[in-house]
Amino acid sequence: MSEPTELHLPATSEPLRVAIRRLRWFREAFARQIAELSADTGLTFAIDDRALARIFVDWLREVEAQKPANADERRAYFDFVSALMLRNLLREMPLKAGPLPADADTGRAEFFWPEGFACTLFCLNVRAAVIEQEFDAETQPTPEFFSLRQWWSFRENVRENADAAMGFFDVFTGNNPEWQMPDSFRRRLDRALSAPQARSTLGR
Amino acid sequence: MPNRPPLPPPPLDPAPLKDMARLLHFAARQGGRSLRRGLPPGTLPEPAIRLADAAFASAERLGKEARRGASALGRAVLGEDAPPPPLSHPEEAAAAARFAAAAHDGLRIALAHLGAESCLVSEAAAQSAWRQATQDSAGQSDSATAAALFAALLAVQAVRETVWTEGGPQPAGAPRLAVFATLLAMLAEPAGFRDLIPAATDIALALQGELAVAQPAALQAMFDEFRAHV
Numbered sequence: 012m013s014e015p016t017e018l019h020l021p022a023t024s025e026p027l028r029v030a031i032r033r034l035r036w037f038r039e040a041f042a043r044q045i046a047e048l049s050a051d052t053g054l055t056f057a058i059d060d061r062a063l064a065r066i067f068v069d070w071l072r073e074v075e076a077q078k079p080a081n082a083d084e085r086r087a088y089f090d091f092v093s094a095l096m097l098r099n100l101l102r103e104m105p106l107k108a109g110p111l112p113a114d115a116d117t118g119r120a121e122f123f124w125p126e127g128f129a130c131t132l133f134c135l136n137v138r139a140a141v142i143e144q145e146f147d148a149e150t151q152p153t154p155e156f157f158s159l160r161q162w163w164s165f166r167e168n169v170r171e172n173a174d175a176a177m178g179f180f181d182v183f184t185g186n187n188p189e190w191q192m193p194d195s196f197r198r199r200l201d202r203a204l205s206a207p208q209a210r211s212t213l214g215r
Numbered sequence: 216m217p218n219r220p221p222l223p224p225p226p227l228d229p230a231p232l233k234d235m236a237r238l239l240h241f242a243a244r245q246g247g248r249s250l251r252r253g254l255p256p257g258t259l260p261e262p263a264i265r266l267a268d269a270a271f272a273s274a275e276r277l278g279k280e281a282r283r284g285a286s287a288l289g290r291a292v293l294g295e296d297a298p299p300p301p302l303s304h305p306e307e308a309a310a311a312a313r314f315a316a317a318a319h320d321g322l323r324i325a326l327a328h329l330g331a332e333s334c335l336v337s338e339a340a341a342q343s344a345w346r347q348a349t350q351d352s353a354g355q356s357d358s359a360t361a362a363a364l365f366a367a368l369l370a371v372q373a374v375r376e377t378v379w380t381e382g383g384p385q386p387a388g389a390p391r392l393a394v395f396a397t398l399l400a401m402l403a404e405p406a407g408f409r410d411l412i413p414a415a416t417d418i419a420l421a422l423q424g425e426l427a428v429a430q431p432a433a434l435q436a437m438f439d440e441f442r443a444h445v
Contacts, residue, residue, distance in 0.1 A: 032444050034414040064417035071444055 018044050018136035027141045028089070032074070034067050044133040045106070053112035054125050062105040070099045077196040084200060086146060091196045093138035094180040098194065100130040102173035120162040127166055134180065156183040230315055230339040236281040241335045241376065243278030247271050296320070298405045302357035302364070302398075305349035314364075315342035317408070321397030322374055324412040329392060329420075330383045335376040344368045358442070361398040362434040368394045391426055392419040395437075402438055403445040411445045418445065 021039040023030040030036040041063060045056050074092050079085070108125035115122040121129075139150045155161045161182065168175035177193035192198045250271060259267060299317035300310035307313075318341040326334045344367035352360050374390040386392060396419040400411035418441055419426060429437065 034418060034445055035411070038414070061417055061420055064414070065421040068418060068421040068441075072440075075440075 018047060018133070018140070020137070020140055027137070027144050031137060031141070032071060034064060037067055038063060040137065041105075041133055044136065045129055048121070048129050048132060052121050053115070054121065054129075055109035056125070056129060057107045057109070059105045059107070062103055066096075066099045066103050066105060070096050073099075073194070079196065079200075086142070087200060087203065088196060089138060089141055089145070090181070090184060090186055091199060093134045093141075093184075094177040095194060096137075097131060097134040097180045098173050098176040100134070101127060101169050101176045104130075106130065118159055120157075120159060123159060123162055124166045127162075127169070131180070131183065135183065138184070150184065152183050153185045228312070228342075230312065230342050234337050234339050236284045237335060237338075239281035240278040241333065243275065243281070244333060245378065247275055247278070296409065299401050299408065301405060302360040302401065305345070305352055305360060310349075311342045311345045314345045315339070317401065318344075318368065318373065318397055320409060321400060321412055322393045324409060325393035325396040325416045325419075326374065326377055326389060328396075328413045328416045329386050329389050330380055331377045331389070332380045332383075333378045334374065337371075337373055337375050340371040340373040340375075341368060344371045344373060347371075356435075357402060358435045358438040359431075361402055361438045362431045364398055365394055365434055366431065386420065386423070388423065388427055392416065392423065395419040395422070395426055395434075399438060399441060400445060402442040415445050 018040070020027065021030075021036055021043065023036060031040070038060065042058060045058060049055055070092075073095055077088075077091070079088050104126055106126040106129055108129075111117070111122055111125070117123050135152060135156075142148050142150055161179070165176075165179045168179070174193050175190070178188035178190045181188035181193075187203070189199045189202060250267065297313055297316060300307045300313045304310075315338045319336045319338045322336045322341075323334055326336075344364060347370075348363035348367040349360060352363065369390060372390075374393060377389060379385045393416070396412055396415040397408075399418065400408040400415040403411055403415070422437060422441075425433070425437065
């Protein structure tokens with residue numbers, strides 16, 4: 012599989028963590044990701060803007076409801092909200108891919124599951140940009156991101172339960188996945204605190 | 216005894232004139248459409264076709280002139296694309312007129328985003344809604360004023376007519392969605408609120424179920440919840 016497509020985010024004078032919580036910026040960033048992926052792969056997508064707005068509103072409410080008061084938890088929180096966004100995108104799927112290009116290699120994730128790949132890439136890229144801006148840290152996807160077996164399992168599990176997307180996102184970002192209650196930030200933190208091994212990987 | 220200087224003329228309220236011009240434009244366009252639908256080409260003999268064409272042309276000309284008149288009047292009185300007054304200071308000069316002109320534009324943009332082919336919005340009704348909603352609003356927050364305006368704009372039926380694109384979606388409670396979107400955009404960024412209306416409208420659509428039953432306190436909370444996220 013090729014390297015993840017880079018995302019050139021829309022210009023903003025605000026911190027990215029603020030901009031991403033504005034529907035206009037969020038939509039523009041998503042549309043750019045899709046355009047850049049299309050240019051790189053020949054894939055085509057139709058975006059349902061209204062579905063995207065619903066996803067955004069639901070996500071925003073969950074994000075605000077679980078926002079930690081403790082500044083030390085911010086890094087883990089950015090990982091959590093990125094995974095939550097992916098769960099919501101895959102649950103309501105605002106994309107519909109067109110036919111695969113003639114030379115598409117379905118052994119590559121982007122052609123194996125175009126919509127899932129596009130949404131995952133968007134969340135990985137926005138997370139990377141926010142973490143770079145907030146913590147001056149670089150992030151890289153793990154080798155699992157490049158494994159078609161992982162993607163096959165990812166797609167099958169998400170079809171049964173969209174919550175599973177959050178665990179797979181953790182796998183792709185090198186975090187310790189929470190499979191039982193992935194949409195609870197508090198549970199994720201409690202687990203990290205009770206398991207030193209996990210704590211060392213949380214928020215990597 | 217010296218002559219007294221003449222009293223200054225009363226300030227011009229352009230809203231009813233603009234409403235009348237827009238009503239003429241709307242009626243002319245709708246009338247022309249109805250004529251075309253009712254008289255499909257090829258079904259009339261030659262003299263009747265010429266008569267119908269002349270009627271269409273007259274209706275369209277009348278409508279365009281009325282529209283131009285309303286626009287010119289609006290520009291002369293308030294300036295082009297004037298922002299609404301701050302909802303936290305309803306006592307500002309000409310606030311009712313400024314709000315009504317901005318609400319007119321906002322509601323039209325929101326309804327178009329929802330799929331309306333054309334619509335008729337009353338600026339005079341929006342002005343009356345402003346007066347109702349702000350008469351006892353001293354000291355209240357702008358989101359509380361927005362919640363009061365939401366109820367008042369619906370009560371005065373500021374959205375008078377909406378024509379939906381044939382075969383397109385007709386969202387339930389469209390005036391409610393358009394009013395919420397317009398006020399949310401005004402709260403988010405008064406100076407550039409027109410550009411925010413499409414996103415605000417999609418937020419309103421996402422909240423459609425809640426908006427259908429929301430009481431003033433809940434509406435105010437929704438305005439506060441989403442004003443920074445358009």
